[in-house]
Amino acid sequence: MMDVKEACAGKKRVLFVISTLNTGGAQRAFANLSMGFPENYECDFLLNDTENITYPYRGNLISLGLRPKKDKTKLWYQLRVLWKRCHMLRHLKKEGGYDACISGLTSANAANVLTRDKNCKAVISIRTFTSKDNVRGIKGLINGWAVRHLYNKADLITTVSESAKADLIANYGIDRKKVCTIYNGYGVQQIKRLAGDELTEREKDWFVKNRRVIVTMGRLAHEKGQWHLIKAMKAVRERIPGICLLLLGEGELESRLKSLSKRCGLQNTVLFGGFSHNPYPILSKCDLFVLPSLYEGFPNALAEAMCCGLPVVAADFDSGAREILAPGTNISDKTENRFEAAEYGVLCPMMDGIYHEADEEPAECEKYLAEAILYLLCNPEIYKKYRAQSLRRAEHFKMETIIQEWMNVIAGAEKNENQRYRSDL
Numbered sequence: 001m002m003d004v005k006e007a008c009a010g011k012k013r014v015l016f017v018i019s020t021l022n023t024g025g026a027q028r029a030f031a032n033l034s035m036g037f038p039e040n041y042e043c044d045f046l047l048n049d050t051e052n053i054t055y056p057y058r059g060n061l062i063s064l065g066l067r068p069k070k071d072k073t074k075l076w077y078q079l080r081v082l083w084k085r086c087h088m089l090r091h092l093k094k095e096g097g098y099d100a101c102i103s104g105l106t107s108a109n110a111a112n113v114l115t116r117d118k119n120c121k122a123v124i125s126i127r128t129f130t131s132k133d134n135v136r137g138i139k140g141l142i143n144g145w146a147v148r149h150l151y152n153k154a155d156l157i158t159t160v161s162e163s164a165k166a167d168l169i170a171n172y173g174i175d176r177k178k179v180c181t182i183y184n185g186y187g188v189q190q191i192k193r194l195a196g197d198e199l200t201e202r203e204k205d206w207f208v209k210n211r212r213v214i215v216t217m218g219r220l221a222h223e224k225g226q227w228h229l230i231k232a233m234k235a236v237r238e239r240i241p242g243i244c245l246l247l248l249g250e251g252e253l254e255s256r257l258k259s260l261s262k263r264c265g266l267q268n269t270v271l272f273g274g275f276s277h278n279p280y281p282i283l284s285k286c287d288l289f290v291l292p293s294l295y296e297g298f299p300n301a302l303a304e305a306m307c308c309g310l311p312v313v314a315a316d317f318d319s320g321a322r323e324i325l326a327p328g329t330n331i332s333d334k335t336e337n338r339f340e341a342a343e344y345g346v347l348c349p350m351m352d353g354i355y356h357e358a359d360e361e362p363a364e365c366e367k368y369l370a371e372a373i374l375y376l377l378c379n380p381e382i383y384k385k386y387r388a389q390s391l392r393r394a395e396h397f398k399m400e401t402i403i404q405e406w407m408n409v410i411a412g413a414e415k416n417e418n419q420r421y422r423s424d425l
Contacts (some may be wrong), residue, residue, distance in 0.1 A: 017046045017103035022054035025300050026104040026127040029184050031055035036403040085111035093117040100410045106143045113150045121155040129164050129319035131171050132295040147172045158182050160298035163319035163331050184298050185402025188394050191307040195280040207285050212243045215286040217301040220251030225292040228351045231362050235370035248273045263358030283308040294353045296320045307394040311386035312345040313372045339372035344393040348372040
């Protein structure tokens with residue numbers, strides 16, 4: 001296995017292919033990887049455009065010259081992106097001297113495979129639980145075809161969770177010898193430093209009078225299931241008057257979630273914090289992190305909250321939460337009754353994904369979610385234990401550890417069967 005000292009003996013060149021560096025979990029994960037590689041790893045990014053760069057990164061940016069579009073789901077736009085990517089990648093792989101091309105999201109992955117070059121490993125990265133990916137219509141059909149018929153032609157496929165890996169093998173015919181799991185990595189010490197930044201005046205108002213604050217973070221979209229948490233807050237507030245729920249993020253469901261909060265009588269309980277470039281000072285001031293998602297690939301927000309020392313409650317969705325909070329259990333296990341006090345956090349049954357109106361009786365999953373929250377907040381010793389366990393678990397996802405695994409992939413190092421992945425390049 002190649003270690004950091006061996007890696008530093010010679011230069012390596014890595015090309016990342018992703019749409020942007022200004023939004024999205026996959027985009028941020030690639031930016032973080034570039035920052036984590038040793039200095040002798042030269043990183044380039046092939047992006048649709050180089051406007052509005054948000055995430056810190058290291059390396060050179062190469063643009064396809066495609067102007068940003070509000071609606072990027074149109075088929076003609078997707079085909080244009082694919083054609084331009086393939087055209088550019090053939091040139092870059094031939095002339096750029098890259099050791100590996102690492103791509104993320106279906107269109108970039110397809111282009112990476114279609115332009116395979118014997119001197120540049122084509123490594124595709126699966127960032128979601130593919131069979132739950134919320135893509136419909138012609139684009140969904142094309143994406144499914146690409147996964148089934150192109151992905152096995154890659155040199156290696158990486159997934160962000162063992163659940164996502166199992167899904168590819170079982171439902172898409174992916175060769176298990178070609179797929180490995182590499183979790184997302186986090187700069188744990190950097191997050192702790194950033195958590196010490198000063199809050200803005202608006203943010204300070206969220207924590208007035210030492211009231212208890214539950215937080216969730218992520219795009220305000222259907223797959224994140226925030227309405228389930230809002231409905232659960234009615235029962236939580238009955239036991240803990242004055243508590244509030246802070247939603248960090250923006251998205252298409254914002255107006256609907258605000259309307260639901262008002263109809264539930266929670267307009268002064270549910271706070272909409274919007275998007276934050278540095279959410280860590282906010283997270284570190286909160287009392288509990290809750291993730292009611294319907295599905296994820298690997299929940300970055302959950303891991304980042306744990307880096308800040310927050311106790312966590314998560315729905316036991318299909319990919320990621322169980323691996324983070326209950327790593328000693330089988331990935332196919334599911335929490336079914338009330339909640340599960342796991343090793344590193346509390347799991348509750350999956351959300352049903354049905355939008356429940358304000359005047360409806362809370363769904364069973366929402367009742368269990370409220371119970372899980374109250375179990376932590378009303379039991380000081382248990383709460384203290386899980387705060388310590390969050391910090392302990394975060395250490396397993398340190399960027400240094402994850403970068404080591406990526407360096408092994410790029411170098412084509414062999415791994416034994418007892419380790420999390422095996423590279424057969």
